[in-house]
Each structure stands twice: as C-alpha cells, then as structure tokens.
Amino acid sequence: MKTESPGMEAVTALLRRFEPVIRSTAGDKFYPMDVEPYVRACSLWVQRSGEEAVRIVPGGELSLDRLVQQPMDGAGAVHFLKFTDAEDLGSDSRGGRLRLFRRRAKDRKESRRAFRAGRGRLARVGYFSRFVDALYSIALLARGRVPGESAAAASVAYERIMAEQEHYRYHARVLRQDGWVVLQYWLFYPFNDWRSGFFGANDHEADWEKVFVYLSESEGEVSPEWVAYAAHNYTGDNLRRRWDDPEVEKVGEHPVIYVGAGSHASYYAPGEYLTELTLPLPSPLARVTQAVRTFWKTRLGQYVGDGEEDGGSGYFSIPFVDYARGDGLSVGEGGDRSWDEPRLIANPTPDWVSGYRGLWGLYARDPFEGEDAPAGPMYNRDKSVSRAWYDPIGWAGLDKVPPPTETLEAILEQRAAIISRCGALRDEIDDKSRWLKKLGAELAAMRDRSHLDAPYEEGTRRVAELSGELDRLRARLATDEAVSESLDEYAERLRAGERDPARAHISRARRPASEEELRVSRVAEAWAAVSVSLMLISFVGIAMFEREHLISMLVFSIAFFAFVEAGFRGRLVHLVSSANIGLAVVSTLIIIYEFFWQFVVAAVLVVGLYVLWDNLRELRR
Amino acid sequence: MIGVLLIFEVIGLVALGGYEFLQVRWRGIDLESLQHQAVEVAVFALFVPSAVLTLLSALSFLFLHRRGWLLAAIAQGLSLAVCLWLYSLFQPGYVYPIMAYCVLMSLYLNSQDVRVVFRPRQGPHEN
Numbered sequence: 001m002k003t004e005s006p007g008m009e010a011v012t013a014l015l016r017r018f019e020p021v022i023r024s025t026a027g028d029k030f031y032p033m034d035v036e037p038y039v040r041a042c043s044l045w046v047q048r049s050g051e052e053a054v055r056i057v058p059g060g061e062l063s064l065d066r067l068v069q070q071p072m073d074g075a076g077a078v079h080f081l082k083f084t085d086a087e088d089l090g091s092d093s094r095g096g097r098l099r100l101f102r103r104r105a106k107d108r109k110e111s112r113r114a115f116r117a118g119r120g121r122l123a124r125v126g127y128f129s130r131f132v133d134a135l136y137s138i139a140l141l142a143r144g145r146v147p148g149e150s151a152a153a154a155s156v157a158y159e160r161i162m163a164e165q166e167h168y169r170y171h172a173r174v175l176r177q178d179g180w181v182v183l184q185y186w187l188f189y190p191f192n193d194w195r196s197g198f199f200g201a202n203d204h205e206a207d208w209e210k211v212f213v214y215l216s217e218s219e220g221e222v223s224p225e226w227v228a229y230a231a232h233n234y235t236g237d238n239l240r241r242r243w244d245d246p247e248v249e250k251v252g253e254h255p256v257i258y259v260g261a262g263s264h265a266s267y268y269a270p271g272e273y274l275t276e277l278t279l280p281l282p283s284p285l286a287r288v289t290q291a292v293r294t295f296w297k298t299r300l301g302q303y304v305g306d307g308e309e310d311g312g313s314g315y316f317s318i319p320f321v322d323y324a325r326g327d328g329l330s331v332g333e334g335g336d337r338s339w340d341e342p343r344l345i346a347n348p349t350p351d352w353v354s355g356y357r358g359l360w361g362l363y364a365r366d367p368f369e370g371e372d373a374p375a376g377p378m379y380n381r382d383k384s385v386s387r388a389w390y391d392p393i394g395w396a397g398l399d400k401v402p403p404p405t406e407t408l409e410a411i412l413e414q415r416a417a418i419i420s421r422c423g424a425l426r427d428e429i430d431d432k433s434r435w436l437k438k439l440g441a442e443l444a445a446m447r448d449r450s451h452l453d454a455p456y457e458e459g460t461r462r463v464a465e466l467s468g469e470l471d472r473l474r475a476r477l478a479t480d481e482a483v484s485e486s487l488d489e490y491a492e493r494l495r496a497g498e499r500d501p502a503r504a505h506i507s508r509a510r511r512p513a514s515e516e517e518l519r520v521s522r523v524a525e526a527w528a529a530v531s532v533s534l535m536l537i538s539f540v541g542i543a544m545f546e547r548e549h550l551i552s553m554l555v556f557s558i559a560f561f562a563f564v565e566a567g568f569r570g571r572l573v574h575l576v577s578s579a580n581i582g583l584a585v586v587s588t589l590i591i592i593y594e595f596f597w598q599f600v601v602a603a604v605l606v607v608g609l610y611v612l613w614d615n616l617r618e619l620r621r
Numbered sequence: 622m623i624g625v626l627l628i629f630e631v632i633g634l635v636a637l638g639g640y641e642f643l644q645v646r647w648r649g650i651d652l653e654s655l656q657h658q659a660v661e662v663a664v665f666a667l668f669v670p671s672a673v674l675t676l677l678s679a680l681s682f683l684f685l686h687r688r689g690w691l692l693a694a695i696a697q698g699l700s701l702a703v704c705l706w707l708y709s710l711f712q713p714g715y716v717y718p719i720m721a722y723c724v725l726m727s728l729y730l731n732s733q734d735v736r737v738v739f740r741p742r743q744g745p746h747e748n
C-alpha cells in the first residue's frame with residue numbers, strides 16, 4: 001500500500017536534499033525545464049482514426065489548466081501537443097523557410113564545434129547489424145517521423161522560452177511504498193534530438209526522463225539506500241544501484257547523472273554507451289529458432305557462443321551510441337547552473353498529470369513509436385498507467401528487497417514460517433511412513449495368492465505412489481531445513497553488521513565503451529562506413545557482368561566481405577566456426593539425399609541385429 | 622585425441638587419393654579429349670592444401686598449441702567447400718566419405734567441451 005507523504009515544506013526539503021546533479025554532453029541543446037511555459041508555447045491537437053489531425057487550441061492559448069479541459073474523445077483518438085508548429089514559425093513563407101534553413105545551418109555548425117562523434121558506432125558492431133541499420137534508415141523515409149526542421153524549430157522555441165526566464169527545473173513526487181520512501185525526480189526536456197543531432201535512433205518532441213531515489217526510514221530519520229536512473233525503456237534489477245556502490249557518483253548527497261546527448265537517457269558513469277535496438281523475430285519463427293538452438297546445444301552438445309547461451313528473442317539489432325560524456329552543462333549542486341524550485345506533483349495529483357492522457361509532443365504516427373512523443377509521467381503512450389508511476393519499487397526490481405530496517409524481521413519471519421512448515425512436514429511424513437509400512441505388510445501378505453491378484457496390483461500401485469510422495473516430502477523437508485539454516489546464518493551476518501555485495505543483483509550492467517573499443521583504427525572505421533554499400537554495389541556488378549558465374553562469384557564476394565569484416569572485428573574464429581557449421585549442414589543434407597535408402601536399410605539392419613542380440617542374451621541366462 | 626583423429630583424416634585422404642589415382646590408366650589418356658574419370662581424379666589434388674593444413678593442425682594439437690583449433694577448423698571448412706564444389710561439378714564417389722568424416726570432425730571441433738578448452742584468451746569479463 002502506498003500513500004503520499006504529507007507536509008509540503010518537509011517534502012520539498014527532502015527532495016532538495018537528494019536532488020540529482022545532471023551532467024550533459026557538449027553539444028546538447030535542451031535541458032530539464034518546467035512544463036508550464038512549454039505547454040503555453042504548444043498547440044493542442046487531436047488525431048481521430050481515419051481523419052486528418054485537428055487543432056483544438058492554437059499555440060499561445062494553452063495552459064496547464066486548459067490542457068485537461070478536453071471534450072470526450074472517440075475510440076482510437078489521440079490528443080497531442082505540438083511544440084514546433086510550422087504556422088507559428090512561419091516556415092510556410094519564403095522568408096520563414098530561409099530563416100529556418102539558416103538556423104539549421106547555424107545549429108549544425110555549433111553542434112559540430114561542440115560535439116564530435118568520435119570513432120563510429122558502426123565499426124563497433126556486426127555486419128548484419130549495419131545492414132539492418134541501413135534498412136532502418138531507409139524505412140524512416142516511409143515511416144511517420146518528426147520533420148527534419150523540427151529540431152531547429154524546437155531549439156528556437158526553447159531559446160525563446162529561456163530568454164523570457166532562464167530556468168532549470170524538475171518535477172517531483174514523494175511517495176511511500178512497501179516500507180520505502182521513494183523520491184521521484186521527473187525531468188522534462190522539450191525535444192529529443194538524438195537522431196538529427198547525435199546519430200541516434202529517433203527524434204521526438206518532449207522527453208520525460210526519471211531518476212528515483214529510494215530511502216529507508218528509521219526513528220524519523222531517512223537514509224538513502226538505492227537509486228535508479230531511467231535509460232530508454234529498460235526496467236528491473238539492472239537499472240538500480242545501491243547508494244554505496246562506487247559506480248554511483250555523488251556530490252554530497254546528490255547523485256550524479258550523465259545524460260545521453262539528445263536521447264537524455266541517464267547513466268551512472270561518463271562515456272559512450274552502445275545501445276542496441278533489438279527487433280524481435282515473429283513469434284512462430286522465434287519458437288522454431290529457439291527449438292533448433294536448444295537441439296543444437298543440448299542434444300548435439302554444440303557450442304553456442306558467449307552471451308548467446310540464454311537465447312534471446314531478438315536477432316536483428318540496430319546499433320546506436322548514446323554519448324553521455326558529461327563534458328557539457330551541468331545542473332545541480334556544484335554545477336554550472338542551480339536547480340530552480342521544483343514543481344511538486346503532490347497529493348491530490350495535479351490535473352495536468354492525471355487528467356491529460358495525450359502525448360506531450362508531436363504524434364508522428366510512427367508504427368515503432370520511436371518518433372512519437374511520450375505521454376506524461378503517469379501514462380504510457382497507449383493511455384495505460386505507467387508502472388514507474390504506480391509501482392516505482394517493482395519498476396526497479398526493488399519489490400523483493402525489504403528496507404534495511406525490515407530485513408532482519410523479514411528473515412526471522414520467513415525462518416519461523418519455514419520451521420513451522422518443517423514441523424507440519426515431519427508430522428505428515430510420519431503419518432505417511434506408518435501408512436506405507438502397513439501397506440507394505442499388506443502387500444507381503446497378499447503375495448503369491450492368486451485369488452488376491454487384483455488387490456495386490458492395486459496395492460502395488462498405491463505403495464509406489466505413496467513411496468514417491470514420501471520421497472518428495474522428505475526432499476522438501478531437507479531443502480527447507482537447509483534454507484532455514486541458511487536464513488539463520490544470514491540473520492547472524494546481518495546482526496554482525498555485514499551487508500550483501502552492492503552489485504549482487506546486477507546481471508548485466510551497462511558500461512561505456514572501453515578505451516580499446518574506442519581505439520578502432522581509421523581503416524576499420526572507413527570499412528564500416530562503406531562496406532554495406534560496397535557489398536550491394538558488388539552484387540549488382542556481378543549480376544550485370546558475371547551472369548555466367550553468378551553463384552560462384554556471389555559466394556566468393558560474400559566470403560571476401562565476411563573475411564575482411566571478421567579480420568577487422570577480431571572474430572575470425574566465429575566466422576570459421578559459423579562457415580563450418582553451414583557447410584556441415586549442407587553436406588549432411590547431401591549425404592542423406594544421396595544415401596537415403598542405404599540409411600533406411602542400415603537402420604533396419606541395426607534394429608534387427610539389436611533385437612537378435614537382446615534375445616540371444618536372454619536365452620543365455 | 623583430436624590430433625590423432627586429424628592424422629587419421631590425412632592418412633585417409635592420402636589413401637583415398639592414391640587409390641583413385643591408381644584406378645586410372647594414365648598412359649592411354651588423350652590430352653585433347655580428357656576422360657571424365659581422369660579429370661575427377663586429377664581434381665583430387667584440390668584436397669592437398671586442406672590435407673597439409675590438417676596435418677599442421679594435428680601437429681599443433683599434439684604439441685598443445687591453442688592455434689591448432691583454428692587451423693583444424695579452417696582445414697575442415699576447406700575440405701567441405703572443395704567437396705561441395707566437386708559434388709556440384711562431377712559428383713565423384715570419393716567426396717562422400719570425405720564429407721562424412723569432415724562433418725563429424727566439424728561437429729566435434731565445435732562441441733562445447735572442445736571449444737571451451739581452445740577458446741581464445743579474453744580480457745576480464747565485463748558485465
């Protein structure tokens with residue numbers, strides 16, 4: 001059960017005590033701002049299915065109060081804000097277009113001066129991923145997307161707002177859940193220019209990011225225990241860090257966030273993060289692939305590679321780099337700018353949070369949703385309530401972790417429950433054991449009595465069943481006893497002040513690219529940039545000029561590209577083993593095709609010989 | 622064990638090549654119109670590089686060199702590729718036993734137990 005904390009001043013003081021420090025990347029143009037001036041600059045639209053989008057409130061006339069006073073929408077209707085309205089910017093006129101063009105050129109120049117991408121993302125990932133990446137870029141032309149001039153227009157609009165009143169503000173909420181006090185810091189950016197500014201996956205108007213600090217409470221004092229930074233759509237254990245984890249950088253009691261350029265994803269350490277957008281296989285194909293993998297690994301005992309052993313549903317991944325270098329503007333304690341007074345999301349929840357279920361920026365109608373603006377802090381794009389809102393503990397995988405003040409109690413309670421269960425199990429085992437002995441005696445009495453054959457068989461079945469059940473009960477008792485002892489030891493360790501390892505819960509931490517990865521040679525970089533195009537051109541060349549040797553030339557060229565690629569990426573072993581597997585599969589199919597009847601005859605012969613051997617063995621007994 | 626199996630493969634290749642070579646009456650061959658059987662046997666020479674590689678990899682395995690695995694895998698792949706190419710051209714009878722042996726060797730080389738032993742050294746594991 002969760003409840004909002006009372007006392008606005010106390011809440012604000014608590015929030016300010018642990019408010020984060022954000023460190024941006026040089027070249028980033030947008031910073032956390034208040035929603036009020038943003039909404040005022042926006043127009044409000046509605047998109048009903050099968051119709052053109054209709055503007056409900058023009059730009060400049062909207063407010064947080066007016067945002068929620070919308071008429072009932074029909075099924076499938078999507079309300080959305082538009083921050084960069086072409087009409088408002090005058091981009092329809094010749095002068096407006098020129099201004100916008102100049103602005104884009106200026107932005108690009110400034111961005112180039114402030115931000116250099118460094119060694120490319122493409123050189124760090126596989127060939128296939130690069131090919132899918134090319135397809136993804138081409139697909140953007142057909143998919144709904146944020147127009148090219150939007151980033152420049154958003155930059156103009158943002159500068160206008162900041163010129164009126166420069167501010168850096170977060171939105172915050174405090175709540176209690178399952179013994180934890182959760183401080184939610186919601187950071188609102190007016191625009192995500194990851195694609196247009198930093199070679200990322202998408203652009204969209206409005207960007208809601210979040211950072212949660214989890215506090216435990218003891219005798220009226222709170223102490224920070226965990227933090228969780230949101231990055232893209234990740235959830236669960238890997239998202240959170242313990243407060244004493246060395247990876248969590250702090251300025252006093254303020255956790256430091258390294259913000260991804262354009263994407264505004266939050267990271268614990270500065271660096272360049274390879275983010276792979278994984279496209280899942282269609283489910284029937286995924287099932288078949290998984291079955292083949294399982295057979296390959298478990299039945300044939302074949303090697304499936306590091307990091308691939310757990311399968312994974314996605315086989316097409318597109319690489320993107322999140323540049324979270326921390327060399328740009330920093331906001332917060334000890335930073336270049338200070339936070340303004342936060343906008344509280346107190347109880348009762350303000351209408352602009354709970355009443356507006358639409359998108360906070362342009363609805364681009366992108367089927368992958370990457371280019372559509374997000375919904376507000378409380379909702380998902382489909383208008384369902386977001387888990388980070390209603391279950392911030394579960395969102396970061398903290399639902400299974402009791403607060404430190406409750407840990408010992410939880411352990412002792414669980415131990416007591418197990419001990420009590422052990423007692424009940426022992427009684428049950430005693431009863432069933434006695435019953436089994438009686439049944440055994442009954443069976444012995446019935447043995448070799450032909451008139452009791454039927455009850456004897458029935459009794460045998462019951463004895464087998466009961467014996468199996470007893471075995472399961474004893475195994476469970478043994479396990480419970482071991483768990484109880486382990487809980488006992490754990491409680492002792494806690495009493496002695498020992499703590500679990502800070503990173504025990506992390507199965508896959510996101511880490512920035514290592515120095516070695518960033519030292520990709522210029523040749524590898526150039527190869528990564530041209531290889532996909534070069535391969536496609538060579539295919540066309542072969543198809544046009546070498547039709548007589550089409551297959552062999554294609555095989556040769558694919559082998560050549562694969563070999564060069566594997567050489568650059570140090571994956572020669574992987575290439576050789578994959579090629580061998582492919583050749584072995586084809587060869588096996590050919591052998592089966594050529595010798596099918598011989599195999600059938602041999603199989604029948606083997607079965608016949610086995611039966612003969614088995615029968616002869618029985619005869620000799 | 623792998624080294625011995627690879628040496629068996631080399632011996633098999635040499636024996637099969639020798640046997641096929643002896644089956645052809647080379648004296649009566651007219652260079653203008655090469656007999657089909659003679660061509661089939663002559664192209665057996667394509668297995669020479671893979672046989673040499675197999676021998677080298679067998680020696681590497683016997684001397685416990687980590688690189689032996691890569692050499693052996695390349696040799697098996699090369700043999701299989703030659704087999705498939707010859708199969709697409711002539712379908713000579715000798716390719717089938719070579720194919721079968723190479724398939725089994727490829728699977729053995731790729732098995733979990735073998736790969737784990739001969740896996741290239743890596744840096745410290747990153748989560």
